[in-house]
Amino acid sequence: xxxxxxxxxxxxxxxxxxxxxxxxxxxxxxxxxxxxxxxxxxxxxxxxxxxxxxxxxxxxxxxxxxxxxxxxxxxxxxxxxxxxxxxxxxxxxxxxxxxxxxxxxxxxx
Amino acid sequence: xxxxxxxxxxxxxxxxxxxxxxxxxxxxxxxxxxxxxxxxxxxxxxxxxxxxxxxxxxxxxxxxxxxxxxxxxxxxxxxxxxxxxxxxxxxxxxxxxxxxxxxxxxxxxxxxxxxxx
Numbered sequence: 090x091x092x093x094x095x096x097x098x099x100x101x102x103x104x105x106x107x108x109x110x111x112x113x114x115x116x117x118x119x120x121x122x123x124x125x126x127x128x129x130x131x132x133x134x135x136x137x138x139x140x141x142x143x144x145x146x147x148x149x150x151x152x153x154x155x156x157x158x159x160x161x162x163x164x165x166x167x168x169x170x171x172x173x174x175x176x177x178x179x180x181x182x183x184x185x186x187x188x189x190x191x192x193x194x195x196x197x198x
Numbered sequence: 199x200x201x202x203x204x205x206x207x208x209x210x211x212x213x214x215x216x217x218x219x220x221x222x223x224x225x226x227x228x229x230x231x232x233x234x235x236x237x238x239x240x241x242x243x244x245x246x247x248x249x250x251x252x253x254x255x256x257x258x259x260x261x262x263x264x265x266x267x268x269x270x271x272x273x274x275x276x277x278x279x280x281x282x283x284x285x286x287x288x289x290x291x292x293x294x295x296x297x298x299x300x301x302x303x304x305x306x307x308x309x310x311x312x313x314x315x
Contacts, residue, residue, distance in 0.1 A: 185294035
């Protein structure tokens, strides 16, 4: 069956460190993979989109990698800040999306 | 960027009543709109896809007679939860795309918290 897995346990890191979140999927061959940020009680906010023919994408302190052989994407936040604390969702697709369960990131000052 | 607005942000209704949630694309024409539902501590689950002027396509397990979707214009889609029950309490989120079902990325609304008492 199709599955998108993100670490369901919260990730706690110290301010200034790099946060790395993982998204693994099975039985999908997505042309696009996206990462979103979601704060409690709010809709998801788009962060980055990466295409299947792209290995890596960057935007300011964010970096996403996409390994279609491993069926995995890694999402990095460098120089993390307490304001980065949120739930991060991985999603497959372009407009009609299938979401992973999300990983909650807590950045401590 | 493209802006999608949902209304209301939250609503409390009595069991057995119906509730309408609006999703508007403010600065673009949305050919396709998507409705998702998110239960506490769970991820977003797609409920249905609606294309302007045609019937919505519902995902497996979503009752089309209970969750009525209307996409009468290129800037507005509505989701009506009919005969709501406490188990329908959830966070409902819409997104809108202006390129068709697989054309372009989608932009999300801020969500509507529905509580049925």
